[in-house]
Amino acid sequence: MKSNRKDFLKTGAILAAGASLYRPAVKAAINTINQFTNDGLFTLPKLPYAYNALEPFIDMQTMEIHHSKHHQAYVNNLNTAIAKAASLKGKSVEELIATIDKLPENVRTAIRNNGGGHWNHAFFWQLLKTGTMPSEKMTNLITKNFGSIDEFKKQFEKAALGQFGSGWAWLIKQGDKLIVTSTPNQDNPLMDIATVKGNPIIGLDLWEHAYYLKYQNKRVEYTQAFWSILNWEKVEQLLDA
Ligand code: MN3
Numbered sequence: 001m002k003s004n005r006k007d008f009l010k011t012g013a014i015l016a017a018g019a020s021l022y023r024p025a026v027k028a029a030i031n032t033i034n035q036f037t038n039d040g041l042f043t044l045p046k047l048p049y050a051y052n053a054l055e056p057f058i059d060m061q062t063m064e065i066h067h068s069k070h071h072q073a074y075v076n077n078l079n080t081a082i083a084k085a086a087s088l089k090g091k092s093v094e095e096l097i098a099t100i101d102k103l104p105e106n107v108r109t110a111i112r113n114n115g116g117g118h119w120n121h122a123f124f125w126q127l128l129k130t131g132t133m134p135s136e137k138m139t140n141l142i143t144k145n146f147g148s149i150d151e152f153k154k155q156f157e158k159a160a161l162g163q164f165g166s167g168w169a170w171l172i173k174q175g176d177k178l179i180v181t182s183t184p185n186q187d188n189p190l191m192d193i194a195t196v197k198g199n200p201i202i203g204l205d206l207w208e209h210a211y212y213l214k215y216q217n218k219r220v221e222y223t224q225a226f227w228s229i230l231n232w233e234k235v236e237q238l239l240d241a
Contacts, residue, residue, distance in 0.1 A: 030238070033122040034092045041079045042093070044072050045122050054128055057225040059214045067125070070209055074117030074186070081110035093119045097191045112193075116186035120168055124205055129231035138236050145178040153227060155180045156202070160223040166207040169223075172198030173239060182206075201238040202230065 032045035047067055052060040082088050085107045088096060096103070096115045103111055134142065139149060146152035152171075160169035163182040170181050172189045174197070181189060181196040189198045204226055211222035 030123055030126050032126065033094075033119055036090075040089050042075050042082075042118060044068075044075045045125070047125050049129070054130065054229050057130070057229045058128075058211070062209075062211065062213045066205075066209060067121075071118070071121040074114045074121060077110060078114040078118050081107040081114060094190060097188070100191055100193050112191070113186050116188055116191065119190070120186055120188055120203060120205065123200060124203055127202065127231050127234055128229050129234070130229055132230070132232040134232045135236055138232060138239070141178065141239070146180075152180070156204075157220070157223050160204055160206055161220060163206050168206055169204045170200050171202035171235075172196070172200050174198040199238070199241075201235050 035043045035045060037043055044067075047063075051063040051067070054063060078093075085104045088103070088107070088111075093115050096111055097119060100108060100112050134149060142149055142152045146155060156169055156171060159180050159182045163169060163184070165184065167182055167184040168186075168188065170183065170189055172179050172181060178201075179196065179198060181198075183189065183191075183194060187194060188203070189196060189200055191197075204223065206219065211219065215222040215225075
């Protein structure tokens with residue numbers, strides 16, 4: 001766990017430099033979300049793999065545009081919003097999106113969309129890796145909650161297909177329970193305004209920009225391909241976080 005400790009120390013140093021000490025349960029496993037420049041601006045996290053690493057399930061061009069253009073735009077727009085509300089500077093994304101209803105009205109929608117967009121994408125990138133399988137512990141837990149891994153996948157795919165328009169499908173942890181849910185746009189289950197709240201341990205981007213070049217309108221095929229690139233090791237880390 002040496003690298004985790006190093007990352008933790010690094011995060012600690014960043015926090016000591018002025019960011020908030022707020023630590024939601026997911027913090028330990030996803031430490032790329034609250035990285036600030038010296039000026040206190042959010043930064044685009046680097047991908048932990050090459051743009052072509054998820055071929056053939058997600059093509060290189062989609063990954064490159066999705067990360068360097070779409071995610072960058074959420075980060076930029078989030079920074080623009082924070083610049084208009086001095087009291088919010090240095091807060092973590094989790095802190096911002098946990099209190100959408102209390103944010104200054106002039107930046108509320110921008111932070112909901114772009115704070116959510118930044119969090120969701122930084123989370124999503126960490127969840128992707130080819131060639132992993134659920135551990136015995138993970139399999140048992142999913143079986144306990146859904147009956148079987150196949151039944152869980154069916155419910156998750158149903159949530160993904162049932163989300164009208166753009167949004168995300170989620171597996172969240174609510175105490176001891178695992179729940180499948182979905183959110184519109186860039187909302188997520190950490191938000192105070194979410195209908196179903198919890199700590200995400202799996203998330204799937206359902207915006208067409210995530211899959212259109214390769215899958216066009218076939219969200220069902222993209223959703224099924226997700227099982228080939230889901231990093232079960234990371235899911236388990238999130239479970240324990
Ligand atoms: Mn996206």
